[in-house]
Amino acid sequence: MAPIIRVEHLRKVYRVGHEKVVALNDVDLAIEPGEVCCIVGPSGSGKSTLLNQLAGLEKPTKGHVYIGKHDISTMTENELAKFRQEHLGFIFQSYNLLPSMTAAENVALPLMFKGVGRKERIRLATLELKKMGLGKRANHRPTEMSGGQQQRVGIARAFVAKPKVIFADEPTGNLDSQTTRQVLYRMLQMAKENGTTFVMVTHERELSAVADRVVTIMDGKVESNVLMDAQTKAAAQAEMFKDILEQEVPAEPKTTRPLKSEKKSEKQ
Amino acid sequence: MKISDLLRLSTDNLRRRKGRTALTVIGVVVGTFSIIVMISLGIASNAQNEAMLQSWGDLTQISINNYQWGAASGDVPTLDDKMLEQLRGYEHVVAVTPMYQDSNINAQIYAGKNDRYEAYAWNMYGVDMDALQAMEYELISGSFIQKDTNLGKKKIPVLLGEHFAYEFQDTRKSYNSGKRQRYWGETDALGNPIEPFVDVEHDKLTLRLTAYDSNGNEKTEEYQLVVMGIFKQDDAKQYFTNAGIAMRVEDMQMLSKAYAKLSGNRQSSGGSVMISSSGGRPLTQQDNGYENVYVKVDDVDNVSDVEKTIQDLGYQTSSMTQVREEMQANVAKSQMILGGTAAVALLVAALNIANTMMMSIYERTREIGVMKVLGCEVRKIRNMFLVEAGAIGLLGGVVGVLLSYGASLMLNNLTTIAAIFGGTIDLSGLMSSFGGGYYYGMDGASAAISIIPPWLVVLGLGFSTLVGVLSGLWPAIRATRISALEAIRHE
Numbered sequence: 001m002a003p004i005i006r007v008e009h010l011r012k013v014y015r016v017g018h019e020k021v022v023a024l025n026d027v028d029l030a031i032e033p034g035e036v037c038c039i040v041g042p043s044g045s046g047k048s049t050l051l052n053q054l055a056g057l058e059k060p061t062k063g064h065v066y067i068g069k070h071d072i073s074t075m076t077e078n079e080l081a082k083f084r085q086e087h088l089g090f091i092f093q094s095y096n097l098l099p100s101m102t103a104a105e106n107v108a109l110p111l112m113f114k115g116v117g118r119k120e121r122i123r124l125a126t127l128e129l130k131k132m133g134l135g136k137r138a139n140h141r142p143t144e145m146s147g148g149q150q151q152r153v154g155i156a157r158a159f160v161a162k163p164k165v166i167f168a169d170e171p172t173g174n175l176d177s178q179t180t181r182q183v184l185y186r187m188l189q190m191a192k193e194n195g196t197t198f199v200m201v202t203h204e205r206e207l208s209a210v211a212d213r214v215v216t217i218m219d220g221k222v223e224s225n226v227l228m229d230a231q232t233k234a235a236a237q238a239e240m241f242k243d244i245l246e247q248e249v250p251a252e253p254k255t256t257r258p259l260k261s262e263k264k265s266e267k268q
Numbered sequence: 269m270k271i272s273d274l275l276r277l278s279t280d281n282l283r284r285r286k287g288r289t290a291l292t293v294i295g296v297v298v299g300t301f302s303i304i305v306m307i308s309l310g311i312a313s314n315a316q317n318e319a320m321l322q323s324w325g326d327l328t329q330i331s332i333n334n335y336q337w338g339a340a341s342g343d344v345p346t347l348d349d350k351m352l353e354q355l356r357g358y359e360h361v362v363a364v365t366p367m368y369q370d371s372n373i374n375a376q377i378y379a380g381k382n383d384r385y386e387a388y389a390w391n392m393y394g395v396d397m398d399a400l401q402a403m404e405y406e407l408i409s410g411s412f413i414q415k416d417t418n419l420g421k422k423k424i425p426v427l428l429g430e431h432f433a434y435e436f437q438d439t440r441k442s443y444n445s446g447k448r449q450r451y452w453g454e455t456d457a458l459g460n461p462i463e464p465f466v467d468v469e470h471d472k473l474t475l476r477l478t479a480y481d482s483n484g485n486e487k488t489e490e491y492q493l494v495v496m497g498i499f500k501q502d503d504a505k506q507y508f509t510n511a512g513i514a515m516r517v518e519d520m521q522m523l524s525k526a527y528a529k530l531s532g533n534r535q536s537s538g539g540s541v542m543i544s545s546s547g548g549r550p551l552t553q554q555d556n557g558y559e560n561v562y563v564k565v566d567d568v569d570n571v572s573d574v575e576k577t578i579q580d581l582g583y584q585t586s587s588m589t590q591v592r593e594e595m596q597a598n599v600a601k602s603q604m605i606l607g608g609t610a611a612v613a614l615l616v617a618a619l620n621i622a623n624t625m626m627m628s629i630y631e632r633t634r635e636i637g638v639m640k641v642l643g644c645e646v647r648k649i650r651n652m653f654l655v656e657a658g659a660i661g662l663l664g665g666v667v668g669v670l671l672s673y674g675a676s677l678m679l680n681n682l683t684t685i686a687a688i689f690g691g692t693i694d695l696s697g698l699m700s701s702f703g704g705g706y707y708y709g710m711d712g713a714s715a716a717i718s719i720i721p722p723w724l725v726v727l728g729l730g731f732s733t734l735v736g737v738l739s740g741l742w743p744a745i746r747a748t749r750i751s752a753l754e755a756i757r758h759e
Binding site: 052055057058077078081082083084085086088090092094096098100109110112113114115117118157 | 269270272273280281284634635637638639640641642643644645646647648752753756
């Protein structure tokens with residue numbers, strides 16, 4: 001299968017005052033369609049820069065980034081905007097939800113840019129939120145939600161337009177470990193369901209255990225590019241999502257009132 | 269992204285910052301309000317000027333003065349019927365009529381038994397009846413004379429001025445007698461108006477031409493005048509609407525010819541005006557055609573163009589346009605000064621909008637970044653802010669228009685309002701500062717001080733919106749230049 005993301009001799013140099021800082025130095029990379037790819041590395045290694053290049057948020061100094069057949073490193077800003085609308089989704093570390101909009105409106109944003117009518121896109125957004133277990137929160141504003149909930153809204157927003165590729169920059173960076181595992185589980189589940197290629201940057205190496213491919217960046221170079229085998233992957237995921245899998249789908253909404261069946265059993 | 273989404277986003281943003289939006293809008297309100305009120309004052313004083321000029325004479329009328337003693341008569345083409353046809357063919361010309369008078373004719377009009385009552389036919393004109401109608405001459409009774417009216421030989425259809433009947437004198441009374449003449453407006457001891465000697469509409473009127481041939485013999489010729497209608501007196505028009513006689517040009521020409529024949533066909537009597545109509549006598553050298561011709565133009569704004577064209581032919585002309593233009597220039601000058609002040613207010617409002625938009629964009633840098641990353645095109649981000657700025661302008665414009673309507677209403681009823689509070693206000697100072705002192709003779713109390721026509725409302729709204737959009741332009745462009753990457757890192 002042809003890789004969906006292909007990076008050739010990618011080089012990015014920043015100018016800091018009079019000094020040049022080489023953030024990426026001759027990076028070559030290929031990611032297959034439907035893969036979950038983790039880019040790991042210590043801070044300052046250039047992993048975030050790599051992600052920005054892959055997503056077309058910055059122009060490379062040298063080299064090319066292809067997504068599908070498109071060379072996004074030569075696209076104009078407007079072409080890129082269109083391209084992102086059609087094919088890319090984003091998840092941010094700090095969620096980046098618009099505070100003036102409800103959860104559903106936030107999720108519907110990419111659809112709005114695509115020109116989907118308001119009624120239809122709110123319907124689709126609410127559907128997406130339900131999948132993320134936030135059906136009841138559709139009309140809440142981000143300020144009324146917890147960090148984990150906000151990030152789940154962010155994930156719903158990334159998936160709502162059914163993009164080919166989703167980029168996530170430290171998506172769990174602001175979350176506690178319990179929530180991190182939940183959010184991670186959701187993301188992976190959604191990616192697999194939709195056959196979406198998922199590229200995630202993280203500095204927490206342990207999270208990469210769930211990925212199909214782990215790319216380690218060090219000092220602006222690819223240090224290792226490992227394709228995980230199915231067995232290790234299954235084991236790692238079982239280990240990481242143990243509590244979630246036991247719980248099945250998390251009980252949402254969390255009601256304090258017991259269910260009817262439970263009430264009955266209590267009587268007995 | 270649809271237009272409805274764009275509008276929703278923009279207005280949401282305005283609603284989010286109500287206080288700031290309100291303050292910015294107030295700035296625009298002040299600017300729009302002052303500009304509209306200033307312009308409305310100017311429009312009102314122009315309207316007053318116009319009404320006043322109208323009372324002086326028809327604004328759409330040009331008078332061609334072709335008197336023989338006028339300058340440059342040598343180069344001037346003859347103002348004959350052919351030339352009148354040419355003038356009628358010009359664009360914007362509605363009607364043309366000579367004010368044809370033969371100053372040589374010595375004629376009296378007689379009425380009553382044994383020609384007891386006599387009037388001099390001083391003000392006897394040959395005119396184009398259609399043109400009179402176009403120039404809005406009005407009749408109290410009867411109708412204008414038709415082209416094909418033919419009453420038979422020696423019978424001339426005429427229109428008389430409203431008070432022509434008072435021209436008649438009683439020839440039985442001596443010149444010193446107070447009873448020889450009656451005047452219009454006089455009343456008897458009981459206060460009833462004194463009727464004239466002659467009922468011009470029913471009594472028989474005889475026009476008698478009197479001439480002396482080369483031997484000094486008196487020769488006379490008589491015609492019957494048949495009154496077809498009576499003019500309504502209008503001092504803005506020709507004097508014959510008051511106490512004169514108007515007839516068709518061809519009848520006047522016939523009289524003129526008859527008189528010339530009567531007096532022995534002498535040409536040297538000086539200044540005799542003979543017009544060549546078809547089959548008529550050829551013009552003599554000193555003849556320069558009609559001495560006075562009126563040209564009616566379709567619109568006031570075309571008067572100066574038509575007048576220029578006629579002047580280019582070599583004629584001397586006069587019209588109200590010159591006075592009017594001078595008055596307008598005066599009003600325009602004061603409008604410029606006041607309007608300029610108002611424009612400064614709007615300029616400040618524009619800076620205000622720009623500042624508000626800059627703040628708004630700074631606050632929303634992150635939002636803009638997120639939108640960009642999610643695939644919102646640069647153009648749409650720019651439009652979003654332009655719509656926002658335009659909405660501020662429009663909102664200010666709407667409120668400004670409403671307020672200026674209120675102010676206009678107040679200004680126009682100032683005397684009433686002042687009366688309620690038990691005082692009087694003299695506005696003549698304010699108004700004369702506009703018109704440059706042309707206000708005498710106007711009924712100041714009834715005339716509107718401020719007029720806001722619909723186009724001014726549209727202009728006000730359009731302009732305020734435009735100001736909003738323009739002052740939002742730079743901030744909006746700045747917004748589009750924000751790097752998505754930096755924006756999403758922005759805290």
